[in-house]
Amino acid sequence: MPIWTVRPISSEPCIRLLEWRIFEILPQGTRHFVGLNANSRTGRVSSAIETFDSEASQGTTQSGRVYTLDGESGYADDAQYVWERWCSANGVKECVDVTDKMNSWGEHEHR
Helix, strand or coil, rough: CCCCCCCCCHHEEEEEEEEEEEEEEECCCCCCEEEECCCCCCCEEEEEEEECCCCCCCCEEECCCCEEEEECCCCHHHHHHHHHHHHHHHHEEEEEEEEHHEEECCCCCCC
16 A cells, blocks of 8 residues: 655645544654544655644644534544654654644643
8 A cells, every 4th residue: 555645735724534543653742633634545654743622633744724623532544654654754652642642732832
């Protein structure tokens, strides 16, 4: 399965994620949305999360893109595949799933 180039923010400023999770890269501490793009049903990894509003289930990433987390967190093979390839390409050696901690983030928390 190939990894595709990401479309420019101007053509896709907001993405709704299904079967999503949130991972934190160690030791840097950056957090990333991982899930299925609801429009294309393809795996997706965000740039680092800058702000997150847990009540709205919405976050803005370093790129400026807005992600809305749709429904409950979950697991999708395509998303996991893309996450593993992304980690390999970016030299990530260690990460943790922090999905269960998302509700403890303060409203509009900055990372």
